[in-house]
Amino acid sequence: MSITRRGLFAMSAAIGAGLVGPPWLARARAQSGLADWIAVRELFDLSPDRVHMSTMLLTSHPAPVREAIEKHRRNLDADPVEYLEENGDALTEASRSAAADYLGMNPAHIALTDSTTMGIGLIYSALDLGPGDEVLTTDEDYYVTHHALRHLSERTGVTIRRISLFDDVRETTRQEIVDRIRAEIRPETRMLALTWVHSSTGLKIPVAEIAGVVREANAARDEDEQLLFGLDAVHGFGVETENFFELGVDFYAAGCHKWLFGPRGTGIAAISERGLALTRPTIPTFDDSTVFSAWYREEDIPAGNNGPRMTPGGFKPFEHCWSLPEAFELHARIGREDIAIRTHELASVLKEALSSIDGVKVHTPRDAELSSGIVAFDVEGLGSEAVVSRLRKRSIVASVAPYPSALVRLTPSIRNTQEEVEQAAAAVREIA
Ligand SMILES: Cc1ncc(COP(=O)(O)O)c(C=O)c1O
The missing domain is CATH 3.90.1150.10 (Aspartate Aminotransferase, domain 1)
Structure with missing residues (x-):
């Protein structure tokens, strides 16, 4: 790890004061060389009399995120309308870009959400599938995946089929998991809905290898019958190093308020090109101005789908939504591999x-x-x-x-x- 305690505090103060951006952080990281995990711990206001080992539920905000939230809160409280009008679009786009940089993809493929649950719900319940199509998921997935799929099935008649990925989680292998999935994909299977790191047992599934199986299946399919791969990524996001394309999935949903230590009530959903083609927005967006202008001018909405369109609109706790870049910057500063x-x-x-x-x-x-x-x-x-x-x-x-x-x-x-x-x-x- 290459971070110093003094460097981290200086960084958090400087970010709070709006003095520095990513180039400075990158330079500072390259120049420092002292491991100091205590400095990381001290960025959190966690009560010191307890051992906090439930990061997977809800984060405490680290100093740079707290300071960014506080800055936006002060400005919103002083003049909510003007601060929003003058800064809202740019700040929202900065959050989208920070998420896109982290995932190694185009910001136009990122929807901003408030949680993993919202991302999974937006995607799975909006899939353009119908009777005769099947979604394959597993017994080991979480309530959020199961119920988003249940809503989809009740509305559209899509069949949901569950399999088990292993006999004994303690003894399982990558091969067993990959083979089971390969064996269960049928011609009517149009979507694979899995979870990267299971919150029941801590099993991390071999996502990139499973994506290889999906590619094999798709090689023999027509374009309108492709099999897509959706992932509840929340417990790998902010911990594991793979980006969106390395994983090879079509849908990636994660809350930013767990392992990334981002603002509570923030999340992202990343969607591939063919994923965008198979989904429709559910909640009117405020992030794609072409949609609103078309409504305003009583014109047709331009064809296509994108991340901003998939982003639910409405006014939000903006001080949290706009403090996401600081969480990604802190993550980059500490170091993804470290x-x-x-x-x-x-x-x-x-x-x-x-x-x-x-x-x-x-x-x-x-x-x-x-x-x-x-x-x-x-x-x-x-x-x-x-x-x-x-x-x-x-x-x-x-x-x-x-x-x-x-x-x-x-x-x-x-x-x-x-x-x-x-x-x-x-x-x-x-x-x-
Ligand atoms: C696998 C999994 N997905 C989703 C969630 C819910 O995450 P969020 O609070 O971001 O909606 C949890 C629980 O915290 C979880 O364990």
Whole structure:
């Protein structure tokens, strides 16, 4: 990692004052060379008397994001109309561009949302499919995917089919997962709806390899029968290094308020060219002026679809929406690879420590290729709610996976120290 504590504080103050932009950050990063994860931890106002290991739920804002929110809030409170009129479009586009840079794609393919849930809902419930078409998903996907697809099916008659990706998550392999998907794709399957990192078990699926299977299937299909690939990407976004094209998906939805440490209530949905062709906007947008002008002039709306059109309109908590660039800048400044390595390192220390405790069963695969920052486990003879509540009494913030299997999750991130990870494991040992 190449970041200094002083450098980070100087950066956050300078960004807050609007003095610096990405070129400065890039230069500063190139010049510094001292690892300092404590400096990262100190960017958060998290209460110091607890070990916070639930990044996967909702973030605390780091200093640069807090300061940006505060700056926009002050300006909006002073003059909401003029600040919006004079800055709104540019600030919104800056957020879209920051997301596009992170994903390595064109901003015209990015919809700005308020969460993963909104992104998945906007995309899956708006697919231009009908009776005779099938969407393939899995038993292991989350409520958000299952219910967006259920709404689609109820409205359009599309068939939703679920499969299981593995027999035993602890023993599974990339091959098993990829083979199961390959075997289950049928001529009528038009959409594959998966989740990058499962919040039930912490399994990370081999997305790029699955995208290869989708490409193989499409090679033999006509253009209007292509199979598309949608991904709930939230628990890989901000942790893993692959961009949109490296993953090879058509739809990528993520909240920015978890691992990216972005403003609460922000999210993105990235959509490929053919994905845009298969979806229709649901909520009137304020981000594509051609749509509004056409309405105003009582003309036809220009053909086609794009990310801005897929972005729900209406007035929003703009101070949050416009502070997204600072989250992406902080991420770039700390370093994409460094974040991935650090998160994997902490998760693997935790998995090792938990696995050595009698009565504790870690369900997350040990293999870093099949896991990310989520560590899921259970304790023999104790319900998950009881484990989480006993951990809270020991000042460790864990969570119960909201799935029928309901495992306990600890999710170390770059804002945790190795000592905190060891403290969490020691607390589990006490109650096991
Ligand atoms: C896999 C998965 N998708 C979506 C969500 C919901 O995310 P958001 O709060 O961004 O809608 C969660 C839970 O936090 C999740 O675990």
